[in-house]
Amino acid sequence: MRNSVIEVYKGVTLVIHTFFLKLILHREEKTMKNNVATDIIERMRNGERISETAPELLCNEIENTRRLIAELNTGYHTPDEIRAILERIWGQQLDSTVRMFPPFYTALGKMTMVGKEVFINFGCTFLDQGGITLEDGVFVGPGVKIATEGHPEEPERRHSLITSPVVIRRNAWIGAGAIILPGVTVGENAIVAAGAIVKKDVADNTIVAGIPARYIRHINT
Numbered sequence: 001m002r003n004s005v006i007e008v009y010k011g012v013t014l015v016i017h018t019f020f021l022k023l024i025l026h027r028e029e030k031t032m033k034n035n036v037a038t039d040i041i042e043r044m045r046n047g048e049r050i051s052e053t054a055p056e057l058l059c060n061e062i063e064n065t066r067r068l069i070a071e072l073n074t075g076y077h078t079p080d081e082i083r084a085i086l087e088r089i090w091g092q093q094l095d096s097t098v099r100m101f102p103p104f105y106t107a108l109g110k111m112t113m114v115g116k117e118v119f120i121n122f123g124c125t126f127l128d129q130g131g132i133t134l135e136d137g138v139f140v141g142p143g144v145k146i147a148t149e150g151h152p153e154e155p156e157r158r159h160s161l162i163t164s165p166v167v168i169r170r171n172a173w174i175g176a177g178a179i180i181l182p183g184v185t186v187g188e189n190a191i192v193a194a195g196a197i198v199k200k201d202v203a204d205n206t207i208v209a210g211i212p213a214r215y216i217r218h219i220n221t
Contacts, residue, residue: 140174
């Protein structure tokens with residue numbers, strides 16, 4: 001009887017030890033993946049293109065962002081609550097002057113950098129793997145789409161991704177429904193008219209409009 005009890009005790013102890021060992025290994029693996037994912041984001045922010053080397057980690061980051069986007073776009077949130085969620089999506093501390101009206105859509109999020117006194121209106125979409133920078137005082141109208149990602153035209157290469165950063169300079173205003181394409185810099189104080197599709201840089205203190213966007217005039221000063 002005594003031997004049977006000892007054997008049962010050994011078996012239970014082994015199960016417990018195995019459980020905790022697996023738990024520790026799982027936590028260590030998760031921590032390692034988080035560290036690698038953070039490293040990849042930093043490399044991307046420094047201009048390095050990450051593609052086939054870590055698709056699973058990027059997919060995990062995108063899935064995490066999707067969960068945060070669902071939280072942002074569900075129910076009512078105060079301005080402070082919105083900023084708190086955006087800080088998790090964008091991976092940066094935001095100034096108290098940053099305002100957004102959800103819904104908002106993005107996939108990665110960690111490649112977007114936002115300055116002070118930025119306002120983003122309803123229904124905007126940021127595809128930011130190439131990097132999006134909104135400098136201080138930028139206004140983004142409702143339904144604006146900023147894309148830093150594209151694909152090669154050749155069918156055999158179309159599953160790969162081409163990225164190029166978008167920079168919106170200080171005090172620029174992007175009108176409702178405008179689309180900013182990869183590689184574009186919108187200059188300081190510039191205005192992009194509603195519905196414009198911008199595929200070339202916009203000079204400081206100018207207004208552009210149309211499809212594709214063309215120079216209209218300099219702004220009134």
